[in-house]
Amino acid sequence: MRLRPEDIPASGLRVEFDLGPGGAAADGLAPGRLSDPLEARFFIEPVGEGVRVRGAVTGRLVLACQRCLAEASREIDLAVDVILSPLPEEFPEEFQLDRGDLEAVYFEEEVDLDRVVLDQVELSLPMVYLCREACPGICPGCGADLGREACRCGEGPPDPRWEKLKDWRPR
Ligand SMILES: [Zn+2]
Ligand SMILES: [Zn+2]
Numbered sequence: 001m002r003l004r005p006e007d008i009p010a011s012g013l014r015v016e017f018d019l020g021p022g023g024a025a026a027d028g029l030a031p032g033r034l035s036d037p038l039e040a041r042f043f044i045e046p047v048g049e050g051v052r053v054r055g056a057v058t059g060r061l062v063l064a065c066q067r068c069l070a071e072a073s074r075e076i077d078l079a080v081d082v083i084l085s086p087l088p089e090e091f092p093e094e095f096q097l098d099r100g101d102l103e104a105v106y107f108e109e110e111v112d113l114d115r116v117v118l119d120q121v122e123l124s125l126p127m128v129y130l131c132r133e134a135c136p137g138i139c140p141g142c143g144a145d146l147g148r149e150a151c152r153c154g155e156g157p158p159d160p161r162w163e164k165l166k167d168w169r170p171r
Pocket of ligand 1 (some may be wrong): 003065066067069070130131132135136137158
């Protein structure tokens, strides 16, 4: 959902919208994916040159373990309170150096509320998601999911048909 800042009355505006799975905006979500729509309920009001967005985002996200790729569903229930500023015509010289500026949220012609939802959800996620702290992951040799099955790398006697290839080297 997008809003033109001039359409937001001084008394504020209440908006509710869903951000469904499969939408272009939701595709950009990292590192999870949506299983159900995210629901946003915002109160939006002008603050000086900017726009303040307050409210809540709820929904469900599917995250894949970064070691074994097992997926788990995670509840999203976030309180949101962000101020978006108009994008400056020219960035001041010191812009690059100020971390605060880099984390600020800007808008141009329109305020992109989908982006606000996705940014807030992303910020709430752990940097590295593991299904459990000690997840052993996947064996790079045999592909066994070591949390559920044994490594098959050293398994069984080698097939005799391959024996003669053992000492083969490319010339
Ligand atoms: Zn795992
Ligand atoms: Zn293995």
